[in-house]
Amino acid sequence: MPKFKMPPPHGGRLVERVVEKRDVAEKMAAGAIEYELKPTTDPKGVPIRHVYREIISVCYGFFSPVEGSMTSGDLERVLKERRLENEWVFPYPILFDISDEDLKALNVSEGDRLLLKLKGQPFAIMDVEEIYKIDPKDVATRTFGTPENNPEVVRQPFDEKHPGWMIYRCMHPNVIAGKWTIINPPKFREPYDRFWFPPRKCREVIKNEKKWRTVIAHQTRNVPHTGHEMLMKCAAYTGDIEPCHGILVNAIIGAKRKGDYPNEAILEGHEAVNKYGYIKPSRHMVTFTLWDMRYGNPIESLLHGIIRQNMGCTHHMFGRDHAAVGEYYDKFATQILWSEGIPSFGFEAPPNEVDYGLKIIPQNMAEFWYCPICGEIAYSENCGHTDAKQKFSGSFLRGMVAEGVMPPKVVMRPEVYKAIVKWWKVFNYPFVNNKYLEYINKELEIDLEPMEIPKA
């Protein structure tokens, strides 16, 4: 068995569509048709997705080889086979949707250049390749599957209660396809800035600074309890001839739901794990990717694999109910995908064994619980004391935090709790509430420098 090394980016090369030089950027945007980006909103008008997050993830290469909003050909192939027209596996439609009114007002057609603005400033340009109509409800349903069409893993029909389905459902019926290019690189605010490792930088840090040959990715959108920490530590014992050299935490930062922890607490909570020596910084680093989570369990796991392969990881850990909400999917759906494949989604074999597939290696993990007899956080495949087991309960833990009670050390590291408290003081509440939602939807994670585009 040869030793593993950093896999190439998905699709063979890293997409990088960020213009750093101001004069070049101004020239490229000159004369383009301006359009201020708007969030996708649910029927009540609440923002549930911000397309700028997809633009950033695409242009910095997190989603390589995707380069922009998909053409109708790409969209159809993704929905049918989870592949782009160039054959490479990709799970989700990436779409720049626009309302009838805005499309009419813009009056664009193929070959035009759009200047996309954010927070009132020039942000990115987009070369229009195609303008086409979609049926948002149909796209939503085909994105996630149905019990009839995907009997291997879909257990109930997707509906309005599923936040990912709602994102596609609430899109406008027009799509502008075309490649995106960022012309005004975003400035991440604190504390995001110190966790910002886009793929090229991340690969450089892994290779030259951390000097990790093997790296396992950990998906998160939570403040870590000790069960998460144990999952990370144990999954990382995989590798080749020795445990993985590094653990890369990659938080998905995007649309928030009430009761979530604030982004800031999530990032600094994970940072506390290495800062306070539970997993040394020489083996652990915290990063994030912008994406309004679709909660697509196996479908989402493909995106996670692509993102982390692009960031330079050799392995990816997958637990039960990976990126899941509700009981739409089988709780093992992701692990079924990565151990056998799911033919109805286009995978006769696992995604890392098909042509034009991923190169990242899955580590499919079972469950962890606290066992008072073992006296430790035990792995379900080891611990035989099933009568004594105490499962981790995120809602119980949240309840404790809400009451201002510091959870016992065995459940949460005190320094992680302190990261929650720090941001609690800032936002006057430990969890996401309406006020936080208003704040984050207005301020976003980034600022853009003022930029003047010369009129054509």
Place this chain on the structure above:
Amino acid sequence: MPKFKMPPPHGGRLVERVVEKRDVAEKMAAGAIEYELKPTTDPKGVPIRHVYREIISVCYGFFSPVEGSMTSGDLERVLKERRLENEWVFPYPILFDISDEDLKALNVSEGDRLLLKLKGQPFAIMDVEEIYKIDPKDVATRTFGTPENNPEVVRQPFDEKHPGWMIYRCMHPNVIAGKWTIINPPKFREPYDRFWFPPRKCREVIKNEKKWRTVIAHQTRNVPHTGHEMLMKCAAYTGDIEPCHGILVNAIIGAKRKGDYPNEAILEGHEAVNKYGYIKPSRHMVTFTLWDMRYGNPIESLLHGIIRQNMGCTHHMFGRDHAAVGEYYDKFATQILWSEGIPSFGFEAPPNEVDYGLKIIPQNMAEFWYCPICGEIAYSENCGHTDAKQKFSGSFLRGMVAEGVMPPKVVMRPEVYKAIVKWWKVFNYPFVNNKYLEYINKELEIDLEPMEIPKA
């Protein structure tokens, strides 16, 4: 990456040289020249090796592809390149040595058949292929290496204080080479009998009963403390797309030293780990192999790899100071061998990457300690609380046991301690002492049924 499956036996096929049919056995032994097996003894007359253990391990296939006592050609190649004349990697000389007096009295020559007796009963036959002289001291030194010839890993010259070197040093100067065949299968006494899984049986149990696709081997000659248990559990998270399905504990049972735990406590101590649910029996099994340990660190690790590959394991865990005594070898010698190779011992690459090498995959592990801040047995590559760490000390633990103190749960499982106490009561002492040595050297681990060989 393809999923792993059970590797073939080392050398391509399992050696099986055990005749079960009594009438066939009698026919084969008829007229053979009788010789009662004797232990190798040190200058004080203390037994330090029993050749019947090697005969059993060879004939049941633990040492495949070795089939008996080596010819001078095989011996020379093993000492020079750690390979047999048929090219397959093998680390140690396996020799049937005999004194000048006994050789003279036997009056055998090439082509003769020997009937080897044990405890007064017929045990095995041996077809004499070659009789040759050795210089035991030279064989001993070349077996383990020297700082001059093996500067990568040998730190000081081997001498009388090294029990493995002494085994070869104390051999007689004559070697009878030839294949062994057991004609009177040994009956293992309690509790050995329920841990006896020779390779064919072990492979069957793994495949058909346990249904493990991947299995990691754990080397032991100790009663397990929680540090050993944690090593097993953590190393077993390696695998391919999921953690190893099984953990195979393989105890090396052979020459004992004063202060060791008795064999019985070692086997039942490990059994307690699965019997009492710390690692479920569905994931953990305890076995043993007969071998008078040579303490050859990297050289011994090759034998361990061969034994466990023959037993059907896909992976083998290696810690620091693997099978080591004293400071003859670099403490990382085994890990150097399995991650880079040791050219002076014939390995330009790791033993699982060379032609005619092993197929078992190493998992090279660093250290575990108890960390009061982490509140758990922590892995040195994770835990950053190096000031607070508390290292496991076998001698401290032994001291506690000697005082009749039950060690704290965090250091030893109570049921493991009870296994020690059970045999303490039987032998009137918790550790190996002169009385136990006398007992084990007389009774051995086996009985042989009475058997009459017809005179020719």
